[in-house]
Amino acid sequence: MTTATLARISRPAKPLPVTRDQVAIMIDRLSVLRGKIAELDGQRDDDIAQIRAFHASAVGVYAAEAESLIGDVQAYCEAHRADLTQNGKKKSVRFPSGQIGWRKRPASILIADAEVALADALRWGLTQFVRTKNSLDKDAMLKEPKVAATVVGVTVVAGAEEFIIKTGA
Secondary structure (H helix, E strand, C coil): CCCCCCCCCCCCCCCCCCCCCHHHHHHHHHHHHHHHHHHHHHHHHHHHHHHHHHHHHHHHHHHHHHHHHHHHHHHHHCCHHHCCCCCCCCCCEEECCCCEECCCCCCCCCCCCCCHHHHHHHHHHHHCCCCCCCCCCHHHHHHHHHHHHCCCCCCCCCCCCCCCCCCCC
């Protein structure tokens, strides 16, 4: 995008309300519009749920057959692995309709209880396995805004006023 200033899109002028009765009529209309929006959102969500359910059952049939075929192909290939890989010289084998292969996954770490493992690592001095993260506590700063404002790079922003309309009252 260029750095040129975007032109403001003009809208046709419309009269603003001048009486409380006119504002009340507009709030009533807003209530109706919000109701229609909520109704349409609900219908959309219901439609999406029905579509998902329909396709999930169709996909499930294909997925089950695919899993079965994968198991059958893997069983054959495991039984004939030495022949297929030329006694381990190859990691993959081409077939007319595709390719199969074996690959080693990278090592991973499984931690059963993070708190126990952290305490044990610290007890044994294995700090290279412990990550320490320092961060500012905004909640604490809000409790002491004058002190927080003295910290370089921290600005305390007063709560902004916003205009709200509650319909249906």
